[in-house]
Amino acid sequence: MASKFLGVDAGATKTRAVLYDASGVMLYESIQGHGNIIVNEAIAIQNVANAIAQCLEQVSETDQISLLLGMAGIEISNKSKQVKRSLEIKFPILQQVAIINDGYLGMIAALKGRDGVFVISGTGSVVYGQKQNTLLRVGGYGHLLGDEGSAYWIGYELFKGLTYFIDTKQPVSPFYQAFLTSEGVSEASASDLIRKFYTLTKQEVAEYALWVSHLAENENNEAIRLLKKAARALAKQVKLILNRLAFTPNFLFAFSGSVLVKNPVVLAALLEQLPDVTLVKEVVEPTKAVYYYWMREENRCLQLV
Numbered sequence: 001m002a003s004k005f006l007g008v009d010a011g012a013t014k015t016r017a018v019l020y021d022a023s024g025v026m027l028y029e030s031i032q033g034h035g036n037i038i039v040n041e042a043i044a045i046q047n048v049a050n051a052i053a054q055c056l057e058q059v060s061e062t063d064q065i066s067l068l069l070g071m072a073g074i075e076i077s078n079k080s081k082q083v084k085r086s087l088e089i090k091f092p093i094l095q096q097v098a099i100i101n102d103g104y105l106g107m108i109a110a111l112k113g114r115d116g117v118f119v120i121s122g123t124g125s126v127v128y129g130q131k132q133n134t135l136l137r138v139g140g141y142g143h144l145l146g147d148e149g150s151a152y153w154i155g156y157e158l159f160k161g162l163t164y165f166i167d168t169k170q171p172v173s174p175f176y177q178a179f180l181t182s183e184g185v186s187e188a189s190a191s192d193l194i195r196k197f198y199t200l201t202k203q204e205v206a207e208y209a210l211w212v213s214h215l216a217e218n219e220n221n222e223a224i225r226l227l228k229k230a231a232r233a234l235a236k237q238v239k240l241i242l243n244r245l246a247f248t249p250n251f252l253f254a255f256s257g258s259v260l261v262k263n264p265v266v267l268a269a270l271l272e273q274l275p276d277v278t279l280v281k282e283v284v285e286p287t288k289a290v291y292y293y294w295m296r297e298e299n300r301c302l303q304l305v
Contacts, residue, residue: 002066002095002294006055007287010035010048010071011102017051018287019058026285030054035102037083038073045083052091059093066096068290070105096294102286103128104135106256109284113292116252116280117241121234121259121266123206125150129241136244138237143202149234149266151259155208157226159197166190175215175222182211209259216265224265231269238274253277 004027005020015035019028032047034040048069059065067087074080080099088097107118107128118128124147126140143152158179165172172180172187185192197205215223241247253274260267271277 003063004059004065005290005294006052006065006067007290008048008051008067008069009102009105009286010044010069012036012039012072015047015051016287017055018285019055020288020291024288024291028055028058036072037077037079041077044071045086049087049090052087056091056093061093063093064095065093066290066294067094067098068105068293069099070102070286070289071099072102074099074101098293103140105289106286107254108289108293109286110254110256110280111252112284113296114252116254117238117247119234119238119255119260120257121150121255122257123151123203125153125234125257127234127237127241129245129247131245131247134245136241138240148237149230149259151206151209152202153233154212154226154230154259155205157229158208158212159194162190162193166194173222175220178215213263227263227265228269230259231266232273234270235273242275249276250278252280254280
C-alpha cells in the first residue's frame with residue numbers, strides 16, 4: 001500500500017498537484033500552467049512534470065507514491081500510454097501511475113470512489129456513470145456535436161430562438177425584446193445579432209447563459225422554460241447511463257459546473273426528471289480522487305466502455 005498519494009488535475013487553465021498522506025490528508029500542493037495536451041502538448045506535459053516534481057520534493061526515498069493524473073484532452077490525444085511511460089521514467093519513485101481525463105478525476109472525487117452518476121454542465125457538458133468496475137460516459141463531444149444542456153447550449157438556443165421571429169416576421173416576445181434591448185439592437189435589426197453569433201467564441205456564446213439565468217431569477221417565464229429545456233437535455237443523457245448500467249433508485253448523484261452549481265432552476269428541473277437520487281452535496285477537491293482511486297476494489301483500475 002502507498003504511503004503517500006499524489007493527485008494531479010491538469011485542466012484547460014491550470015495544473016494543480018496535491019500530495020496526500022496515507023489517510024488522505026493534504027500535505028503539499030503545487031500550481032502550474034495549463035495541462036491540456038491538445039492545446040500544446042509540450043507545455044502541458046512540462047507543467048504537469050513541474051507540479052509533480054515540486055510535490056515529490058516533500059517525500060523521502062522510502063516513501064511509496066501512487067499517482068493519479070487527470071489530464072484534459074488525454075483521450076482525444078490517444079497518448080496516455082506515452083505520458084504514463086515518460087512519467088515513470090522521469091520519476092522512478094512513483095510506485096503506481098494511472099492517467100485518466102480530468103472529467104473522470106472530478107467524478108471519482110465527487111463520488112469518493114463509489115458507484116453513482118456524475119454530471120458536468122459548465123461551458124460544455126458530459127455525464128459519467130460508475131458501477132462496480134465499469135465507467136460509462138455519455139456526451140462530451142464538444143459544442144459542434146453535443147454539449148446538450150450546457151452554458152454554450154443555452155446561449156445557442158437563445159440565438160436560435162430569435163431566428164423564429166426573423167423568419168415569421170411576428171413581433172418578438174417580451175423575452176426577446178429584453179434580449180434585443182440588452183444588446184442595443186432594434187427589432188428591425190434583429191438579424192444583426194445572428195451575424196454577431198457567428199463571430200463569437202464558444203466561451204462568449206456560453207456567457208449568454210448567465211443573462212438567461214438572471215431573467216429566470218426575476219421570474220421571466222420564457223427564461224425559465226429555456227433553462228428547463230436544458231435540464232431535460234441533461235436528463236436524457238443521465239437516463240442513458242441509468243439504463244445501460246442498470247442503476248436502481250436512490251443511486252448516488254453528484255454534479256459540477258456553473259449551470260448546475262449556480263442555477264437552482266436547472267438543478268431542480270433535472271432532479272424532477274430522474275428517479276429518486278441520493279444527492280451528494282459535499283464538494284471534494286478533484287485531486288483527492290487519487291486516494292479513492294487507488295483504495296477502490298483492491299487497486300483494480302476501472303474499465304471504460
